[in-house]
Amino acid sequence: MEKLSNLASVFWTVWGLHARSGVGTERAARTSASAFVFRRSGCVDDAVNYKAAFRSAVDQVRNEGRYRVFADLKRRCGDFPRATWTRPDGGETDVVVWCSNDYLGQGQNPVVIQAMHEAIDALGAGSGGTRNISGTTRYHVELEAELADLHAKSAALLFTSGYVANEGALATLGKILPGLVIFSDALNHASMIAGIRNSGCARHVFRHNDLEHLEALLKAAPAKAPKLIAFESVYSMDGDVADIAGVVTLAKAYGAMTYLDEVHAVGLYGLRGGGVAERDGVMAEVDIIEGTLGKAFGVMGGYIAAEAEIVDAIRSYASGFIFTTSLPPALAAGAIASVSWLKVHHEVRIAHQARAAALKHRFAEAGLPALESSTHIVPVMVGDPVRCKMVSDMLLTDHGVYVQPINYPTVPRGTERLRFTPTPFHTDAMIHHLVEAMDHLWARCNVARRPAAA
Numbered sequence: 001m002e003k004l005s006n007l008a009s010v011f012w013t014v015w016g017l018h019a020r021s022g023v024g025t026e027r028a029a030r031t032s033a034s035a036f037v038f039r040r041s042g043c044v045d046d047a048v049n050y051k052a053a054f055r056s057a058v059d060q061v062r063n064e065g066r067y068r069v070f071a072d073l074k075r076r077c078g079d080f081p082r083a084t085w086t087r088p089d090g091g092e093t094d095v096v097v098w099c100s101n102d103y104l105g106q107g108q109n110p111v112v113i114q115a116m117h118e119a120i121d122a123l124g125a126g127s128g129g130t131r132n133i134s135g136t137t138r139y140h141v142e143l144e145a146e147l148a149d150l151h152a153k154s155a156a157l158l159f160t161s162g163y164v165a166n167e168g169a170l171a172t173l174g175k176i177l178p179g180l181v182i183f184s185d186a187l188n189h190a191s192m193i194a195g196i197r198n199s200g201c202a203r204h205v206f207r208h209n210d211l212e213h214l215e216a217l218l219k220a221a222p223a224k225a226p227k228l229i230a231f232e233s234v235y236s237m238d239g240d241v242a243d244i245a246g247v248v249t250l251a252k253a254y255g256a257m258t259y260l261d262e263v264h265a266v267g268l269y270g271l272r273g274g275g276v277a278e279r280d281g282v283m284a285e286v287d288i289i290e291g292t293l294g295k296a297f298g299v300m301g302g303y304i305a306a307e308a309e310i311v312d313a314i315r316s317y318a319s320g321f322i323f324t325t326s327l328p329p330a331l332a333a334g335a336i337a338s339v340s341w342l343k344v345h346h347e348v349r350i351a352h353q354a355r356a357a358a359l360k361h362r363f364a365e366a367g368l369p370a371l372e373s374s375t376h377i378v379p380v381m382v383g384d385p386v387r388c389k390m391v392s393d394m395l396l397t398d399h400g401v402y403v404q405p406i407n408y409p410t411v412p413r414g415t416e417r418l419r420f421t422p423t424p425f426h427t428d429a430m431i432h433h434l435v436e437a438m439d440h441l442w443a444r445c446n447v448a449r450r451p452a453a454a
């Protein structure tokens with residue numbers, strides 16, 4: 001009996017699922033932990049009712065109106081940012097994609113595509129193993145040199161994604177520097193949170209972009225302990241930017257290293273696309289820069305760039321680097337083409353910012369509540385998960401506009417939004433069509449507006 005009743009009170013602790021499932025933030029990771037811990041009487045004839053537990057986990061997400069449905073899209077090469085959407089009834093509709101992180105359309109740049117074709121014809125499909133065994137090709141070596149040059153560091157190290165780069169590098173720093181204390185911005189990405197957690201280090205979360213709070217925490221930490229400040233340059237959900245120079249100044253004052261995620265900035269800011277740190281003239285002051293090849297560079301993969309000693313140590317200890325098959329050579333070749341092309345095409349970055357400014361201006365004219373970001377990311381606040389999904393669904397089905405709803409835990413509850421990422425390829429006509437559709441749906445779905453700008 002006692003055994004049975006023990007079994008009957010199985011605890012299902014699934015809160016970790018969400019932290020790995022989206023952007024997630026330090027804040028979300030903490031506030032949702034309790035919400036996701038639930039109890040089930042999962043005992044059926046001495047066996048655990050696994051199915052019921054999985055269904056219950058999904059029901060919880062569904063009941064909160066944030067069950068994710070993926071749109072079945074086929075991008076059309078050469079027709080960026082248009083795509084074909086396969087509807088649930090199997091029919092097809094033309095749509096304009098307004099939420100891609102292929103921020104500059106590099107995924108369809110002929111230079112990138114040609115480089116990938118050539119590499120696949122020359123070397124075949126996969127890399128053949130981990131870097132250690134047989135997965136280092138000429139392309140991997142050249143790409144690391146290209147990335148080190150982009151960030152004016154002496155070395156760079158490739159990972160299979162930006163997520164893996166953050167998780168691998170941060171977890172490893174904790175192992176290389178015993179007693180390391182990590183200071184983490186409250187809105188850091190899920191991959192940084194995972195890395196920091198796996199590092200096993202003491203962790204202090206500072207209020208988002210709040211340098212006074214960061215300084216108070218640095219001051220309170222043991223003076224002799226090694227320290228690391230982990231933060232992002234462009235925060236992808238609000239589109240706001242860190243004061244990198246301010247963080248660097250504090251880091252120097254308190255003897256800390258800096259780790260900067262430039263995932264939403266590489267390729268996009270700075271004269272050669274080195275990111276916000278390049279634009280702000282502080283790239284040399286940041287110890288470790290982390291980036292992705294999957295967003296503005298239009299391909300896939302992640303990396304860190306730093307001085308050779310740091311890179312070599314992470315290369316030698318990071319599980320997420322050592323024990324996984326390396327990127328296919330064709331991806332590395334495409335990334336080399338993309339990074340080197342963007343270094344010398346600053347006009348694309350200027351056009352990108354101009355499109356973002358045009359969209360923000362039109363939203364403001366229409367009284368649509370866009371956040372006042374200074375970047376290419378244009379979030380429009382809905383403030384309710386059900387309405388947010390409704391507007392997003394209607395934009396897709398009735399207006400041929402694809403933009404995903406952004407809900408908790410990616411953003412805090414009550415700040416649900418649509419996140420637009422205009423590219424240099426979004427025309428005036430596309431902007432006009434979008435704003436008309438939004439204006440109509442805002443009225444139809446009764447979403448709050450802001451007074452129209454003069």
Ligand code: PLP
Pocket residue numbers: 023161162163164166189191232236261263264292293294301302
């Ligand atoms: N860092 C930040 C801030 C991100 O937003 C993301 C992904 O969206 C990542 C890291 C992970 O990059 P990747 O998509 O290359 O895995």
